[in-house]
Amino acid sequence: MRIRIVGAGAMGRGIAQWAATAGHTVELCDVRTEAVTAAVDFVRSMLERAVQKGRMSADDSAAALERLVPLDDPWTGGPDVELVVEAVREDLDTKAEVFGKLEQALPESTVFATNTSSLSVTRIAASLRDPGRLAGLHFFNPVPLMKIVEVVPGAATRPEIPPALTALVESCGHRAVTVADTPGFLVNHAGRGLVTEALALLEESVADPAGIDRIARDVLGLRMGPFELMDLTGLDVTAAVIDSIWEGFRHEDRLRPSFLTPNRVTAGLHGRKTGQGWFAYGSEAPAPAPEPPVTGDPDRPVFVVAGEGAEELRNALDAAGATVESGTGPSGDALVLVPVWGTTVAAAVASLGLPAARTFGVDPLPAAGRRRVLAVTPAAGPAAARDARAVLARGAGGAEPYAVSVVRDTAGSVAQRLLASVVSVAASIAERSLATPADIDLAVTTGLGYPAGPLAWGDRIGAARLLDLQRALHASTGDPRHRPSRWLTERAQLGLPLTEPGTSPADCA
Numbered sequence: 001m002r003i004r005i006v007g008a009g010a011m012g013r014g015i016a017q018w019a020a021t022a023g024h025t026v027e028l029c030d031v032r033t034e035a036v037t038a039a040v041d042f043v044r045s046m047l048e049r050a051v052q053k054g055r056m057s058a059d060d061s062a063a064a065l066e067r068l069v070p071l072d073d074p075w076t077g078g079p080d081v082e083l084v085v086e087a088v089r090e091d092l093d094t095k096a097e098v099f100g101k102l103e104q105a106l107p108e109s110t111v112f113a114t115n116t117s118s119l120s121v122t123r124i125a126a127s128l129r130d131p132g133r134l135a136g137l138h139f140f141n142p143v144p145l146m147k148i149v150e151v152v153p154g155a156a157t158r159p160e161i162p163p164a165l166t167a168l169v170e171s172c173g174h175r176a177v178t179v180a181d182t183p184g185f186l187v188n189h190a191g192r193g194l195v196t197e198a199l200a201l202l203e204e205s206v207a208d209p210a211g212i213d214r215i216a217r218d219v220l221g222l223r224m225g226p227f228e229l230m231d232l233t234g235l236d237v238t239a240a241v242i243d244s245i246w247e248g249f250r251h252e253d254r255l256r257p258s259f260l261t262p263n264r265v266t267a268g269l270h271g272r273k274t275g276q277g278w279f280a281y282g283s284e285a286p287a288p289a290p291e292p293p294v295t296g297d298p299d300r301p302v303f304v305v306a307g308e309g310a311e312e313l314r315n316a317l318d319a320a321g322a323t324v325e326s327g328t329g330p331s332g333d334a335l336v337l338v339p340v341w342g343t344t345v346a347a348a349v350a351s352l353g354l355p356a357a358r359t360f361g362v363d364p365l366p367a368a369g370r371r372r373v374l375a376v377t378p379a380a381g382p383a384a385a386r387d388a389r390a391v392l393a394r395g396a397g398g399a400e401p402y403a404v405s406v407v408r409d410t411a412g413s414v415a416q417r418l419l420a421s422v423v424s425v426a427a428s429i430a431e432r433s434l435a436t437p438a439d440i441d442l443a444v445t446t447g448l449g450y451p452a453g454p455l456a457w458g459d460r461i462g463a464a465r466l467l468d469l470q471r472a473l474h475a476s477t478g479d480p481r482h483r484p485s486r487w488l489t490e491r492a493q494l495g496l497p498l499t500e501p502g503t504s505p506a507d508c509a
Contacts, residue, residue: 001024001025001082001083001168002024002025002027002078002080002081002082002083003019003024003025003026003027003081003082003083003084003085004026004027004029004071004074004078004081004083004084004085004106005019005026005027005028005029005084005085005087006029006030006074006084006085006086006087006088006098006102007030007086007087007088007089007115008028008029008030008032008035008036008038008039009030009035009039009087009088009089010141010142011087011115011139011141011143012028012030012039012085012087012115013028013039013042013043014139014141014142014143014144015085015087015115015139015143016028016039016043016068017043017046017047017064017143017144018139018143018144018172018174019172020043020064020065020067020068021047021056021060021064021144022171022172022173023067024067024172025067025069026067026068026069027069027070027071027078027081028040028068028069028070028071029070029071029072029073029074030074031074033072036070036071036072037070040068040070043065043068044065046144047061047064047065048061074098074101074102075101075102075104075105076105077105077106078105078106078110079107081106081107081110082109082110082111083110083111083112083113083168084102084106084110084111084112084113085113085114085115085137086098086099086102086112086113086114086115087115090116090117090118090119092119092123092124095114095116095119095124096124096127099112099114099124099125099127099128099134100127100128103128103129103130108130108133110133111133111134111135111161111164111165112125112128112133112134112135113134113135113136113137113165114134114135114136114137115136115137115138115139116136116138117138117185117188118183118184118188118241118244120154120181121134121135121136121152121153121154121157121181122154122155122156122181124154125154125155125156125157126156131154131156131157132156132157132158132161133158133161134154134157135151135152135153135154135157135161135162135165136150136151136152136153136154136179136181136185137149137150137151137152137165137169138150138152138179138185140187140447146446146447147173147174147175147446148174148175148176148177148187148442148443148446148447149169149174149175149176149177150176150177150179150185150186150187150443151165151166151169151176151177151178151179152178152179152180152181152185153178153180153181154181155181162178166178175442175446177435177439177440177442177443178435178436178439179434179435179439179443180432180433180434180435182248182249182432182434183244183245183247183248183249184241184244184245184248186429186434186435186439186440186443187443187444187447187448188241188245189245189425189429189434190422190425190426190429190440190443190444190448190454191444191447191448192241192242192245192254192255192425193254193421193422193423193424193425193426193454194216194222194226194229194418194421194422195226195229195230195238195242196242196254196255196256196257196258196421197417197418197420197421197422197481198212198216198225198226198227198418199226199257199258199260199261200256200258200417200481201410201414201417201418202258202260203258203259203260204408204410205408206407206408206410206414207405207407207408207414209225209227209278209279210227210279210288210289211405211407211414212225212226212227212414212418213225213226213227213228214291214371214403214405215371215373215405215407215414215415215418216414216415216418217369218367218368218369218370218371218403219363219365219367219368219369219371219373219414219415220368220415220418220419220451221368221369221451222449222450222451223449224449226418227277227278227279228278228279230271230277230278231270231271231272231277231278231279231281232271232272233271234270234271234272234273235261235264235265235269235270235271235277235278236265236270238261239257239261239262239265242255242257242258242261243257252428253479253480253481253483254421254424254425254428254481255425256481264277291403291405294386294389294390294393294401294404295386295390296383296385296386296387296388296389296390296391297386297387297390298322298387298390298391298393298394299322299323300323300333300334300335300387300388300390300391301323301324301325301331301333301334301335302317302322302323302324302325302334302335302336302337302388302391303324303325303327303329303330303331303334303335303336303337304317304324304337304339305336305337305338305339305348305352305354307338307339307340307341307364308339308340308341308364309339309341309362309364309365310339310364312364313337313339313362313364316396317391317392317394319396319397320394320395320396320397321394321396322391322394330354330355334358335358335359335360335384335387335388335391336354336355336358336359336360337359337360337361337362337388337392338354338359338360338361338362339361339362339363339364340361340362340363340364340375340411340412340413341364341412341416341468341469341472342411342412342416342420342468342469342470342471342472342473342475342476343411343412343472343476344361344375344377344409344410344411344476345359345360345361345375345376345377345409346377346379346409347476348361349377349379356377356379356380357379357380357381357384358380358381358384358388359377359380360374360375360376360377360380360384360385360388361374361375361376361409361413362374362375362392363375363413363414363415363416365413365415365416365419367415368451370395370400370401370402370403371402371403371404371405372392372393372402372403372404372405373404373405373407373413373414373415374388374389374392374404374405374406374407375406375407375408375409375410375413376406376407376408376409377409378409385406389404389406392404411472411473411476411477412469412472412473412476416469416473417473419457419461420466420469420470420473420482421481422450422454422457423454423455423457423458423461423466423488423498424470424482424484424485424488425454426440426441426444426453426454426455426458427454427455427458427485427487427488427498428485428487430455430487430498430501431485431486431487436501437455437498437499437500437501438499440453440454440455441453441454441455441456441499453499455497455498455499456498456499458488458498459497459498459499463488463491463492463496463497463498464492466488466492467484467488467489467492470482470483470484470488471484490502
C-alpha cells in the first residue's frame with residue numbers, strides 16, 4: 001500500500017517508521033521542509049538502533065528506509081496513494097484545511113484518516129465534499145512501541161472503511177479497537193477513572209500524592225501511580241483532557257474535574273517537563289521523602305470486627321504471631337481493626353459502639369504487593385495508631401514485613417475508591433456501546449499498562465461484591481460520582497461477568 005503521512009512531528013514520524021517497517025511505501029510530508037528532513041533522520045536513527053539491538057536485520061532496515069519517500073509538497077498529486085494519515089497540530093480549522101487541499105489533489109478512492117486525539121472525527125469530516133471517506137486512526141506515542149490504535153468512524157464514514165483500517169493496523173503488528181466518535185474516544189476516556197478519583201482523594205486530604213501513588217502501585221499493582229502519571233504526561237495536558245471529556249459528556253459526575261488543577265497549571269507546575277509538578281525533578285531536586293519508620297508496639301493485642309475480609313485478616317495476623325483476640329468484643333487495651341468495604345471507620349464506631357481512640361480501618365482488598373492500608377479517624381489516639389501500624393507490618397513465618405500506609409478515614413479507603421472508579425468509567429463506556437467490552441479491556445491494558453482490563457479486573461472482584469462496594473460508597477458519601485452503573489447492576493443481578501456483552505434487542509430480530 002502507498003500511504004501519505006501529512007505532518008512530520010513526533011506522531012507523524014512514528015507512524016511513518018511503523019508503516020515503512022511493515023512493508024508499505026510511505027510518503028512523508030510537511031509544510032516545513034526541514035521537519036521532513038529531521039523526521040527522516042530520526043527514523044533512520046531508530047532503524048539503526050533496532051539493528052544494533054538485534055531486533056531487525058541490516059537488510060530489513062535498509063529496505064524500510066528505502067520505502068520512506070520524503071515529499072516537498074504535501075498537496076502534490078498521487079494517483080497511487082491509497083491512504084492519507086493526517087498528523088498535524090490539534091486544531092479543527094487546521095485539520096479541515098489540510099483535508100480540503102488533499103481532497104483536491106488526490107483521487108476519490110483515497111481514504112483519509114485523522115490522528116486526532118481529542119477532536120470530533122465527524123466535525124473534521126464535515127468540511128469535505130465527501131465526508132464518508134474519512135475516519136479516525138488514533139495512534140499513541142511512541143507509535144512503534146504503543147501497539148494499540150483506535151479506529152474511529154465518524155457519523156458519515158462509509159461502513160467498509162473501519163474494517164479496512166482495522167485490517168491494515170493488525171497486518172502491521174498493532175492491535176486495533178473500534179471506538180465511537182465521542183470525547184476522549186476510548187483510552188483517554190477510560191483513563192479518567194484513575195486520575196479524577198486520585199484528585200478527589202487529594203481534595204479530601206485522605207493522603208498526599210506520594211501516599212496515593214504507593215497504594216496504587218503496591219495494592220492495585222499499577223506500574224505508575226496517578227500523580228506520577230500526571231507528571232509524566234504533563235498536568236497541562238491531563239487537565240485539558242479531563243475538562244474536555246467532562247464537558248463533552250455534559251458534566252457527567254463520574255468524570256468531574258478537580259478544583260486543584262487550574263491553579264497548578266497556571267503556576268507552571270506541569271510535571272517533569274517543567275521540573276516541578278506533584279513531585280520535584282532534576283539534578284537539584286530533593287530526594288523523595290521516605291515513609292516514616294514503624295515505631296509502635298507490634299505485640300499489642302488486636303480485635304478484628306466481623307465483616308468483609310475479616311477472617312482473612314484475622315488469620316494473616318495470627319500467622320504472623322500477633323495477639324488476636326476472639327470473642328464478641330475487644331478487651332480494654334486491644335486495638336480494634338475494622339475491615340471497611342465502601343464504608344467508614346467512623347460509621348462503624350457509631351453503629352457498633354466501638355472505642356473511638358483505638359479503632360482503625362483496614363482495607364480488605366487483596367494487595368498486589370506487600371502493603372496494607374490503615375485508616376485513622378480524627379478521634380484516633382496517635383500512640384494507638386502507631387501500635388496498629390506495627391501490628392499490621394508483621395510478616396508471617398519470617399517473611400519480610402508489610403509496608404503500612406496511614407490514610408485519613410474515608411468511605412472505602414484509597415484503593416477501593418480508585419478501583420471502583422476505574423471499573424465504573426469503563427462500565428459506563430460499555431453501557432453506552434461506545435466500544436465492546438473486549439476492546440475496552442484490550443485498549444486499556446495496551447494503552448495504559450494496567451495489570452488487567454478494567455472490566456476483567458471488576459470480574460476478579462466479582463460483580464455482586466463490586467456492586468455492594470459502589471452502593472456503599474454512594475450511600476456513605478451521597479456523591480453521584482459513586483453511583484453504580486446499569487452495566488454493573490444488571491450483571492450482578494443476572495450473574496453475568498462484566499466482560500459479557502449480553503443479548504441485545506438486535507440479536508433477537
